[in-house]
Amino acid sequence: MSALPTRILLLGGTTEAQDLAAALKRAELPFVVSLAGRARAHYPGPTRIGGFGGVDGIAVTLRAERFSHLVDATHPFAAEISPAAARAAADVGARYLRLERPPWRAGPLDWFVDVASAGEAAAALPAGARAFLTLGSRNLAPFLARRDLRLVVRAITRPDLGGRDDVTVIEARGPFALDAERALWDAHRFDALVTKNAGGAASEAKLVAARERGIPVIMIARPAGQPPADAGTADALMAQLLAGR
Numbered sequence: 001m002s003a004l005p006t007r008i009l010l011l012g013g014t015t016e017a018q019d020l021a022a023a024l025k026r027a028e029l030p031f032v033v034s035l036a037g038r039a040r041a042h043y044p045g046p047t048r049i050g051g052f053g054g055v056d057g058i059a060v061t062l063r064a065e066r067f068s069h070l071v072d073a074t075h076p077f078a079a080e081i082s083p084a085a086a087r088a089a090a091d092v093g094a095r096y097l098r099l100e101r102p103p104w105r106a107g108p109l110d111w112f113v114d115v116a117s118a119g120e121a122a123a124a125l126p127a128g129a130r131a132f133l134t135l136g137s138r139n140l141a142p143f144l145a146r147r148d149l150r151l152v153v154r155a156i157t158r159p160d161l162g163g164r165d166d167v168t169v170i171e172a173r174g175p176f177a178l179d180a181e182r183a184l185w186d187a188h189r190f191d192a193l194v195t196k197n198a199g200g201a202a203s204e205a206k207l208v209a210a211r212e213r214g215i216p217v218i219m220i221a222r223p224a225g226q227p228p229a230d231a232g233t234a235d236a237l238m239a240q241l242l243a244g245r
């Protein structure tokens, strides 16, 4: 039976989760935000930090703290936590809802090359390409193994470059403005962009820059096995919660 939430565990780590926490606060619905690691972002309301220890650990938390709802607003590429959360909620009879921002889709002027993994993405780059990698600090190994590539890596924290000293690293956190993105692209004259299909507006400017220059975007698909999305925005998820779904 559906009912208004009495207590919500909100799995965060995204801007959508922050938006949702703010909306829950405004609606005076009781909630706790859960984050994987050191919390850099500010969330209104109580926060717990650190992994649960898998499905059973999540189930224990849901039961012990009497959560009626588990709202999963983790990143589309967080492949472990979401299936575990959905299973734990089913095990204890809590309502599971997934907030996942929609993926980017190619428009008529975009040149997307769809691949399933970082390995496939690296293999798709032509010999000697100047490639702009916006994959974060992980998943760089197959690109670093290609000595012929000229790589520019943008990540929040400085990645391990496996001993390569010819890679340019840009340490930066989005959102990225279009003007700055254009200037970066003009300076580096990239032949290809490699990105995960994270979706969202905060890092969309790179796709505009690629489109304007007719440059291919090697687009790594979201991981398989994620629970289906119930909503793509915090507002839409809120509407479901308030409707007792």
Ligand code: NAP
Binding pocket: 011, 012, 013, 014, 034, 035, 036, 037, 049, 050, 051, 052, 053, 054, 057, 073, 074, 075, 077, 078, 079, 080, 081, 082, 136
């Ligand atoms: P992951 O591979 O799905 O999760 C790894 C482990 O971290 C999980 O098994 C779980 O540990 C713990 N965990 C993840 N999210 C948690 C949360 N919200 N609360 C408590 N524990 C959590 O995830 P990831 O890719 O490492 O991402 C970690 C966090 O960063 C996620 O919350 C995600 O929303 C955020 N994030 C990820 C990306 C990305 O590209 N992957 C980008 C931006 C933000 P236990 O098994 O011990 O429970």
